[in-house]
Amino acid sequence: xxxxxxxxxxxxxxxxxxxxxxxxxxxxxxxADDAWTALVGxxxxxxxxxxxxxGDVLSxxxxxxxxxxxxxxxxxxRETAAGLTRALLGDHAPAELxxxxxxxxxxxxxNVVGGNVKAALPGPSALSLPDVGHAPAVRNPADVCRLxxxxxxxxxxxxxxxxxxxxxxxxxx
Amino acid sequence: xxxxxxxxDWVRALVHKESAIVLQPGKEYLVEARLLPIARQMGIAxxxxxxxxxxxRPNPDHNRQIVEALTTNETSWFRDGDPFTALxxxxxxxxLAARGPNERLQIWSAASSSGQEPYTIAMLLEDSLPxxxxxxxxxxxxxxxxxxxxxxxxxxxxxxxxxxxxxTMLVRHFTRVGTEWEVAPTLxxxxxxxxxxxxxxxxxxxxxxxxxxxxxxxxxDLPTKQAIxxxxxxxxxxxxxxxxxxxxxTLGVDDTWERVVIGRSSAYRPLKGA
Amino acid sequence: xRALVIDDSRAMRRIVSGTLEDLGFEVNQAGDGQQGLxxxxxxxxxxxxxxxxxxxxxxxxxxxxxxxxNPAWRAMTIMMVTSESEHTQIVRALAAGAHEYVIxxxxxxxxxxxxxLLGLLPQEVAL
Numbered sequence: 001x002x003x004x005x006x007x008x009x010x011x012x013x014x015x016x017x018x019x020x021x022x023x024x025x026x027x028x029x030x031x032a033d034d035a036w037t038a039l040v041g042x043x044x045x046x047x048x049x050x051x052x053x054x055g056d057v058l059s060x061x062x063x064x065x066x067x068x069x070x071x072x073x074x075x076x077x078r079e080t081a082a083g084l085t086r087a088l089l090g091d092h093a094p095a096e097l098x099x100x101x102x103x104x105x106x107x108x109x110x111n112v113v114g115g116n117v118k119a120a121l122p123g124p125s126a127l128s129l130p131d132v133g134h135a136p137a138v139r140n141p142a143d144v145c146r147l148x149x150x151x152x153x154x155x156x157x158x159x160x161x162x163x164x165x166x167x168x169x170x171x172x173x
Numbered sequence: 174x175x176x177x178x179x180x181x182d183w184v185r186a187l188v189h190k191e192s193a194i195v196l197q198p199g200k201e202y203l204v205e206a207r208l209l210p211i212a213r214q215m216g217i218a219x220x221x222x223x224x225x226x227x228x229x230r231p232n233p234d235h236n237r238q239i240v241e242a243l244t245t246n247e248t249s250w251f252r253d254g255d256p257f258t259a260l261x262x263x264x265x266x267x268x269l270a271a272r273g274p275n276e277r278l279q280i281w282s283a284a285s286s287s288g289q290e291p292y293t294i295a296m297l298l299e300d301s302l303p304x305x306x307x308x309x310x311x312x313x314x315x316x317x318x319x320x321x322x323x324x325x326x327x328x329x330x331x332x333x334x335x336x337x338x339x340x341t342m343l344v345r346h347f348t349r350v351g352t353e354w355e356v357a358p359t360l361x362x363x364x365x366x367x368x369x370x371x372x373x374x375x376x377x378x379x380x381x382x383x384x385x386x387x388x389x390x391x392x393x394d395l396p397t398k399q400a401i402x403x404x405x406x407x408x409x410x411x412x413x414x415x416x417x418x419x420x421x422x423t424l425g426v427d428d429t430w431e432r433v434v435i436g437r438s439s440a441y442r443p444l445k446g447a
Numbered sequence: 448x449r450a451l452v453i454d455d456s457r458a459m460r461r462i463v464s465g466t467l468e469d470l471g472f473e474v475n476q477a478g479d480g481q482q483g484l485x486x487x488x489x490x491x492x493x494x495x496x497x498x499x500x501x502x503x504x505x506x507x508x509x510x511x512x513x514x515x516x517n518p519a520w521r522a523m524t525i526m527m528v529t530s531e532s533e534h535t536q537i538v539r540a541l542a543a544g545a546h547e548y549v550i551x552x553x554x555x556x557x558x559x560x561x562x563x564l565l566g567l568l569p570q571e572v573a574l
Binding site: 092101107108111118123 | 455456457458459461462465501502503529530531532533535551552553554557
């Protein structure tokens with residue numbers, strides 16, 4: 001595998017941690033479970049089974065910048081994101097959901113999950129405002145903790161992924 | 174498949190026998206929601222099939238899991254805060270005046286669930302009484318083995334610390350461990366947790382100066398309520414204080430208690446010579 | 448009683464406002480700290496403000512500092528409602544002058560418990 005070298009010489013002591021050294025899927029699942037129970041509904045479960053994503057997917061994400069820098073990305077079908085929005089708003093949901101409502105609610109779920117992921121990582125770190133659209137690309141496949149679940153039978157993923165390219169393999173002298 | 178009437182009745186009977194807690198008709202949804210995770214752990218898809226399998230092949234561990242899953246509920250920290258205010262405003266000053274300087278005060282949190290009540294008491298005393306950790310010991314008991322283990326660990330989820338714990342107390346007495354919050358070691362040392370079924374003869378404990386027995390009696394029928402109050406009284410000092418839940422009273426249940434109003438709450442004290 | 452709910456998420460504003468309205472509060476909303484300050488300077492000074500931390504234009508911590516700098520708003524109770532949940536962040540918010548702190552995600556019961564602690568609920572509801 002080739003990696004992009006920034007030209008900087010790094011000593012081994014300066015190695016960045018990758019996410020798999022800091023957090024595991026079970027932790028991400030417990031964070032998501034809490035968010036779902038509290039916000040989406042008391043009886044809402046995330047079943048830890050990978051599902052089929054439809055063609056039309058939507059992502060929401062927040063950046064974490066600190067000792068570990070990366071992005072917490074939620075991805076699901078657009079219809080499922082709409083369902084999440086309705087569940088989140090409950091009685092306050094408008095009859096017709098607009099794209100803006102979905103972006104806002106799905107983004108807020110990313111904010112809640114991301115904020116709690118951040119708190120489980122070494123700090124201090126800063127949290128960005130949420131963004132919604134096409135998921136940011138994975139920069140370093142070794143720096144990803146990815147959870148795939150089903151919500152009401154529909155596929156949903158939560159990916160905690162590093163924003164920085166892989167470090168160059170240290171040269172042996 | 175939804176829960177059959179036979180399965181529900183069997184679960185009700187089991188829960189009543191083991192815990193004396195009465196599950197009213199209409200609580201089928203609760204049985205479904207609480208037992209489904211256990212059924213799934215055993216590879217059984219629905220609650221009725223799970224109950225059938227436990228009925229036909231009796232196993233005390235499964236019975237216990239069922240009872241535990243149905244008799245625990247969510248607690249918040251300063252749940253109905255007045256009985257805690259009464260502890261620091263009235264009860265502790267009275268007890269400290271009545272006891273010698275080297276006498277250790279004993280407080281019992283009966284039905285302590287995951288530990289919010291005993292640690293609320295520990296935090297309040299730590300903040301208001303110099304040397305609290307050497308002067309007071311807190312016994313926490315619960316029916317559930319799992320709840321006792323959780324109390325010992327002193328770890329709480331984000332959702333749990335959100336429930337009525339003042340933020341100033343959270344930052345003063347807890348540290349973050351991963352996604353959870355852990356109570357300070359000083360407070361954990363004040364609290365001893367063990368299993369105890371209030372509906373059965375009690376282990377040797379106490380004598381207690383203060384007992385918190387809140388939101389427990391409501392689940393029991395009258396004869397069980399009377400038996401529990403009698404057993405609790407036997408473990409209390411003659412000048413001790415008993416706190417019940419806001420909706421509970423000894424009146425009309427057991428007339429060997431005197432009700433004392435403290436601020437907005439009430440405590441019950443053993444009647445002399447009763 | 449009146450409450451101002453400040454959050455950049457419309458969904459979250461609806462959730463918090465809905466809970467407060469169920470408890471009998473008259474609620475006003477703002478989408479960031481700056482808008483929140485404008486409501487206050489406009490003369491609508493509530494008993495309670497709930498405020499998110501991460502927001503565009505003016506964040507919740509800056510909002511708390513701005514409110515605390517004005518003695519006329521001293522009686523107002525401020526509760527942060529945010530997904531920022533590190534120990535140090537909670538200490539910073541309390542030091543800046545927030546009275547309480549609710550971590551997202553939260554349930555309606557959690558909000559109610561905190562309001563009971565702050566003495567902002569009638570006793571019979573606080574059960």
